[in-house]
Amino acid sequence: MEKKRKISIIGSTGSIGTQALEVIDKIRDKFEIIALAGGSNVELLKKQTEKYQPKLVSSSANPDLLEGNHNAKILTGMNGLEEICSNKENDIILMACSGKIGLRPTLKAIENGIDIALANKETLVMAGDIVMAKAREHGVNIIPVDSEHCAIHQCIKDISQVDKLIITASGGPFLHKTVEEMKNATVNEALAHPRWNMGRKITVDSATLMNKGLEIIEAHHLFGFDYDDIEVVVHPQSIVHSAIEYKDGSVIAQLGLPSMHIPIQYAITYPERYEGIKSKSFSFAEIARLDFEKPDFEKFPTVKLAYNAGKIGGTATVCLNAANEEAVFAFLDGKIKLYEIYEITKKIYDEHKVIQTPTIDEIFEVDEKIREKTKDYIAHLIQKVL
Numbered sequence: 001m002e003k004k005r006k007i008s009i010i011g012s013t014g015s016i017g018t019q020a021l022e023v024i025d026k027i028r029d030k031f032e033i034i035a036l037a038g039g040s041n042v043e044l045l046k047k048q049t050e051k052y053q054p055k056l057v058s059s060s061a062n063p064d065l066l067e068g069n070h071n072a073k074i075l076t077g078m079n080g081l082e083e084i085c086s087n088k089e090n091d092i093i094l095m096a097c098s099g100k101i102g103l104r105p106t107l108k109a110i111e112n113g114i115d116i117a118l119a120n121k122e123t124l125v126m127a128g129d130i131v132m133a134k135a136r137e138h139g140v141n142i143i144p145v146d147s148e149h150c151a152i153h154q155c156i157k158d159i160s161q162v163d164k165l166i167i168t169a170s171g172g173p174f175l176h177k178t179v180e181e182m183k184n185a186t187v188n189e190a191l192a193h194p195r196w197n198m199g200r201k202i203t204v205d206s207a208t209l210m211n212k213g214l215e216i217i218e219a220h221h222l223f224g225f226d227y228d229d230i231e232v233v234v235h236p237q238s239i240v241h242s243a244i245e246y247k248d249g250s251v252i253a254q255l256g257l258p259s260m261h262i263p264i265q266y267a268i269t270y271p272e273r274y275e276g277i278k279s280k281s282f283s284f285a286e287i288a289r290l291d292f293e294k295p296d297f298e299k300f301p302t303v304k305l306a307y308n309a310g311k312i313g314g315t316a317t318v319c320l321n322a323a324n325e326e327a328v329f330a331f332l333d334g335k336i337k338l339y340e341i342y343e344i345t346k347k348i349y350d351e352h353k354v355i356q357t358p359t360i361d362e363i364f365e366v367d368e369k370i371r372e373k374t375k376d377y378i379a380h381l382i383q384k385v386l
């Protein structure tokens with residue numbers, strides 16, 4: 001009999017986590033769930049725990065609320081996540097949480113030789129050099145869940161023969177809107193992504209194209225390519241999820257309907273493939289056309305800023321990520337306008353003194369400092385307007 005794959009999900013109540021459980025529901029006999037961990041939605045986490053009966057469950061909120069019809073050991077906080085990631089029973093851990101919370105547990109899992117299905121961008125944007133070096137040292141596979149990187153992972157056969165990575169971007173809801181319309185966009189307009197159904201923070205990042213900027217940095221670390229060999233192309237239909245160009249000019253792309261279920265399933269079942277979540281067969285005739293265009297870096301300057309941060313390296317990307325995230329939160333709270341996300345991020349970024357090879361503790365220190373500085377600056381901006 002085929003051995004069940006033992007999996008834990010960090011961030012099981014979020015957008016990627018709930019979709020991962022939908023994937024697992026379709027191929028339930030392939031998996032044993034070791035642990036689930038969630039954020040503030042304790043009610044959903046409790047329901048999941050009662051349904052999947054994991055051995056461990058961890059909540060960042062009040063763990064007492066997790067008591068229920070299950071035998072899972074209840075854990076809490078960062079210690080809870082680290083205990084899950086130290087459990088060597090795991091064959092793979094899906095890092096589906098968003099934000100910096102994913103970094104320490106990911107390192108813990110790597111140290112314990114556990115493979116990672118990585119959906120958490122911040123892990124590589126903040127500490128890509130450290131994480132990838134540790135993964136190599138411990139012989140751990142990091143399989144990307146992000147659709148673009150998952151696509152590249154599927155295309156690459158012999159990485160030494162690849163010249164260039166081509167990352168596609170849908171262009172978000174403002175692709176063909178004027179700069180003026182984009183400047184005055186409401187939160188709801190920014191959250192109305194034409195192709196992908198994702199969490200709120202990443203959806204705003206997709207509207208400003210910062211998400212693409214962060215993905216370039218992610219790709220650099222995952223595949224070890226120079227920034228000059230990573231290209232972005234706008235592809236509004238989101239059917240071609242990314243591509244690679246071989247030395248001889250041959251281009252291999254990965255295509256599929258825009259559903260996160262597919263990359264999630266690929267990452268957690270790799271290298272096996274199952275029918276699982278597949279709902280219908282792909283039809284070129286139904287799709288009829290695929291469009292591509294050059295990204296407009298004047299309208300979406302975030303991408304240029306990300307290339308710059310990536311090339312500088314060190315804590316430049318930590319700063320970029322932290323300042324952007326705080327500015328996105330301020331936008332979601334209705335405190336600033338959409339275009340101010342870039343202006344604020346750029347201002348904080350320009351003032352940052354980069355540490356070239358930071359330790360993990362230094363990375364977290366810089367992250368904290370930049371967040372405080374960004375919040376202060378936003379408060380000062382609001383004060384000025386009132």
Ligand code: MG
Binds near residue numbers: 146
């Ligand atoms: Mg993506």
